Each structure stands twice: as C-alpha cells, then as structure tokens.
Amino acid sequence: MASALINVPTKAKRGEIIAIKTLISHHMETGFRHTETGVPIPRDIVTRFVATYNGEEIFSAQLYPAIAANPFITFSTVATESGTLEFKWTGDNGFAATEQAKIIVE
Amino acid sequence: MAGNRMEEPRRKEALTRRDALTGAGAIAAGAALPTLWLRHAAATPADMQAAIANVLGDAKLNVGRVKIEIPPLVENGNTVPCTVSVDSPMTPQAYVKFIHVFNEKNPQPNVISARLSPRAGRASIATRIRLTDTQTVVAIAEMSDGTFWSDSISVIITLGACLENLI
Numbered sequence: 238m239a240s241a242l243i244n245v246p247t248k249a250k251r252g253e254i255i256a257i258k259t260l261i262s263h264h265m266e267t268g269f270r271h272t273e274t275g276v277p278i279p280r281d282i283v284t285r286f287v288a289t290y291n292g293e294e295i296f297s298a299q300l301y302p303a304i305a306a307n308p309f310i311t312f313s314t315v316a317t318e319s320g321t322l323e324f325k326w327t328g329d330n331g332f333a334a335t336e337q338a339k340i341i342v343e
Numbered sequence: 344m345a346g347n348r349m350e351e352p353r354r355k356e357a358l359t360r361r362d363a364l365t366g367a368g369a370i371a372a373g374a375a376l377p378t379l380w381l382r383h384a385a386a387t388p389a390d391m392q393a394a395i396a397n398v399l400g401d402a403k404l405n406v407g408r409v410k411i412e413i414p415p416l417v418e419n420g421n422t423v424p425c426t427v428s429v430d431s432p433m434t435p436q437a438y439v440k441f442i443h444v445f446n447e448k449n450p451q452p453n454v455i456s457a458r459l460s461p462r463a464g465r466a467s468i469a470t471r472i473r474l475t476d477t478q479t480v481v482a483i484a485e486m487s488d489g490t491f492w493s494d495s496i497s498v499i500i501t502l503g504a505c506l507e508n509l510i
Contacts, residue, residue: 254464267473269450290462298457298468303449305422305471305504312457315464 243324245338249316257288257296258311261326261334267302283308283328291320300328316342391445391481394452398443398483399491408492411444411482415497420474420504425454429466429484429492433459439466441485448478473504 244258261283268280280302288296296312308326319342326334395404412426429439438461444454457468466484474480481495 267450293462295460295462296458298455299453300455301451301453303446303451303454303473305473309469309471310457311469312459313463313465313467315462317462 241324241326241334241336243322243336243338245322245340247339248341248343251316251318251342253316254313255316255340256311256313257322258309259286259288259324259336260307260309261286262307263326263328263332265302265304265306265308269302281329281332283326283332285327286310287325288312288314289323289325290314291318295322316340318342388447388479391447391452394445395443395481395483398441398456398485402489402491404483404491404493406493409442409482409484409494411480411494411496413480413496413498416499416501417474418501420476420500420502422471422504423474423498423500424469425472425480426467426469427482427484427494428468431466431484431486433461433464433466435461436487438463438487439484440487441483442466442468443483443485444472445481445483446472446474446478447480448476449474454480474498474500475503476500 240262242260246255249255263283265283266278266281268278270278272278282302283300286298286300287294295314298310300308319340322338322340324336408430410428413423417423425444427442427444429442431437431439433439439459442457442459445452446454454472455470459466477499479495479497481493483491483493485491
C-alpha cells in the first residue's frame with residue numbers, strides 16, 4: 238500500500254484560508270523509458286487526485302507523466318466547518334489510495 | 344622558404360576542415376536514425392500549441408494575471424519545484440476554474456490540469472514536475488467568466504528527466 242503524507246492544520250478559524258500539502262509515494266513510471274535491453278517500460282502513474290471537504294469536492298487534478306515521482310501537490314481551501322478532509326489518488330494498474338485528515342474549525 | 348612555411352599551416356588547416364566536414368557528414372548520416380527514433384518520443388513546441396488550443400477552444404489567450412515560478416536554473420530535471428498563482432478574488436462570482444501547465448519538449452506537452460473552486464480561497468498551486476530539457480513552461484488559467492490568462496517561463500536544465508534508460 239502506498240503511503241501518503243498529508244499536512245493539514247488541525248485547528249483553524251472560520252473563514253481562514255488554510256494551506257494543504259499532500260504527497261503520495263509512487264514511482265510515476267513515465268512509459269517513455271527503456272530497460273538496458275531496449276524493452277519499453279510500461280507507463281504506471283497516478284492519473285487523478287481529488288480532495289473533498291465533508292464530502293464536497295474542493296480540488297482535483299489530472300496528472301501526467303511530467304509530474305515527478307512521489308507526486309507532491311499543495312493547494313488551499315477556506316476552513317468552513319469542522320470535519321474531515323479526504324484525499325484520493327487513482328492511477329494506472331488499478332492504483333488507488335485514500336487518506337483522511339480531521340480539522341476543527343472554531 | 345618563408346612563403347612555404349607560411350602556407351604549411353594553411354594547408355593543414357584546409358585538410359582539417361575537410362576532415363571535419365567529412366566527419367560531420369558521417370555523423371549526420373549516423374544521427375538520422377536515432378533522430379527518427381526519437382521524434383515520436385519528444386513533443387515539439389507545435390505539440391504544446393496543439394494541447395493549448397485544445398484547452399482554449401475558440402477563446403483568446405491573454406497574457407497576465409498568472410504567475411508561474413520555477414527556479415531559472417535547475418540541476419536535476421527529475422524533480423523541479425513549480426508554483427502557479429493566479430490573481431483572482433476567488434469569490435463565487437469570479438474565480439479560477441482550472442490551472443493548466445504545459446511544456447515544450449517533454450514527450451508529452453501536458454504537465455498538470457488542476458480544477459479549483461471558490462472554496463480554494465486563494466488561486467495558487469504547487470507541485471514538482473519533470474523537465475527533460477531546457478525549455479519554456481507555460482501556465483494557463485481558465486477563469487469563471489470564460490477568459491484565459493497565461494504566463495510562461497524559460498528554464499535551463501542541466502540534467503534532464505524522463506528519457507534516460509535504466510542502468
């Protein structure tokens with residue numbers, strides 16, 4: 238199972254813009270490389286990233302082979318209410334990973 | 344005597360030049376094959392324009408409001424920090440719908456397409472990208488009012504990514 242690193246503040250003031258940093262461990266094989274014997278290495282990348290806040294989508298991204306290994310994405314959101322942020326990555330060969338973070342909004 | 348001596352280096356130079364030219368011809372002939380092989384594996388600025396046109400549709404691309412930040416000189420193209428921020432109030436009336444990043448010379452012109460909403464609060468994303476060669480990277484923002492804004496940056500890469508083979 239792929240491991241993910243999430244950085245979300247645990248507490249925030251209502252209406253505050255919070256920065257979210259996400260990283261998923263994945264080698265992001267581009268599909269453009271060859272082995273020593275010239276055999277093409279098939280593409281194996283994370284193609285999609287979705288972030289939801291209490292079930293509502295707040296950010297999503299389509300990823301391409303030009304994203305570096307261990308895709309690191311940062312974005313922001315407005316802290317509206319206490320609850321759960323969920324992050325989902327999907328990709329080639331049935332890759333799927335989910336991570337959650339709790340936030341308390343005062 | 345003196346004249347001969349004067350001519351000697353010139354003749355040598357002529358030979359060297361001829362040698363160099365013949366050599367260059369041979370190299371060119373030899374290079375033709377790898378060039379053909381590489382062609383399908385390397386996007387061209389035209390491919391990038393096509394990918395951008397695909398996103399734009401009939402809309403006009405304006406310059407401004409977007410800021411793309413990448414260090415101008417990068418040692419390792421395998422992981423290049425890239426930040427895109429857009430000047431937008433991010434209100435339900437006026438916000439950034441998409442941020443797209445494109446490159447000129449990687450095998451594929453697309454890098455990332457991020458979808459934002461007014462809930463982002465701030466139109467700014469950061470990621471790490473791969474760049475195979477010294478090239479121009481373009482960021483395009485699609486606004487909620489249907490306009491497109493862009494910024495581009497030239498990046499010098501010392502060690503490229505993507506195409507190196509496994510050892």
